[in-house]
Amino acid sequence: xxxxxxxxxxxxxxxxxxxxxxxxxxxxxxxxxxxxxxxxxxxxxxxxxxxxxxxxxxxxxxxxxxxxxxxxxxxxxxxxxxxxxxxxxxxxxxxxxxxxxxxxxxxxxxxxxxxxxxxxxxxxxxxxxxxxxxxxxxxxxxxxxxxxxxxxxxxxxxxxxxxxxxxxxxxxxxxxxxxxxxxxxxxxxxxxxxxxxxxxxxxxxxxxxxxxxxxxxxxxxxxxxxxxxxxxxxxxxxx
Numbered sequence: 001x002x003x004x005x006x007x008x009x010x011x012x013x014x015x016x017x018x019x020x021x022x023x024x025x026x027x028x029x030x031x032x033x034x035x036x037x038x039x040x041x042x043x044x045x046x047x048x049x050x051x052x053x054x055x056x057x058x059x060x061x062x063x064x065x066x067x068x069x070x071x072x073x074x075x076x077x078x079x080x081x082x083x084x085x086x087x088x089x090x091x092x093x094x095x096x097x098x099x100x101x102x103x104x105x106x107x108x109x110x111x112x113x114x115x116x117x118x119x120x121x122x123x124x125x126x127x128x129x130x131x132x133x134x135x136x137x138x139x140x141x142x143x144x145x146x147x148x149x150x151x152x153x154x155x156x157x158x159x160x161x162x163x164x165x166x167x168x169x170x171x172x173x174x175x176x177x178x179x180x181x182x183x184x185x186x187x188x189x190x191x192x193x194x195x196x197x198x199x200x201x202x203x204x205x206x207x208x209x210x211x212x213x214x215x216x217x218x219x220x221x222x223x224x225x226x227x228x229x230x231x232x233x234x235x236x237x238x239x
């Protein structure tokens with residue numbers, strides 16, 4: 001008897017996740033913390049949109065929708081689900097499919113899924129984040145994999161992988177149905193931090209970028225300083 005495959009909708013991605021410590025106190029996510037850091041590439045992109053007479057809000061939303069659709073396709077594939085794409089436009093689906101096909105070239109036969117969209121938080125370090133994929137490679141090494149549909153790999157992506165690796169390695173909290181639950185120390189620590197950048201165009205390339213562990217301590221120091229700045233700005237009600 002063939003098991004019926006589960007059909008899921010994009011809300012499984014929990015895009016606007018709320019993170020909490022074990023006592024229920026809210027914690028900032030990665031994007032809130034990294035938001036205090038300058039992003040020259042994003043500023044240049046926004047300037048170009050304005051120069052070309054393109055509505056920035058609409059352009060950002062389109063890029064977000066395509067990225068969300070691609071992440072959703074990947075999430076469904078690695079978990080054996082059927083993706084309900086009814087919330088996305090045909091054009092967004094078409095470009096997301098280009099990204100998804102490129103992901104399959106990277107993934108198939110090379111990794112074993114451990115978990116996906118894992119929502120972690122730390123009372124000790126004071127933040128939360130959602131890992132796209134935790135998997136083992138063919139050599140048994142544990143990998144944290146982040147999927148991006150951008151035009152380049154930016155330092156923020158490396159920062160994110162380091163911050164999420166610390167969350168995984170430290171155990172502490174896992175968000176389940178919006179509420180914190182104790183997550184014990186993992187039986188295996190992260191060995192590889194991998195960013196997979198996949199283009200949205202048919203002719204686009206696939207870039208597999210691995211973060212060097214020699215950068216790990218400096219990235220975490222930078223992240224912790226950014227987190228301190230965020231807390232101070234919130235205390236001062238900075239606008």
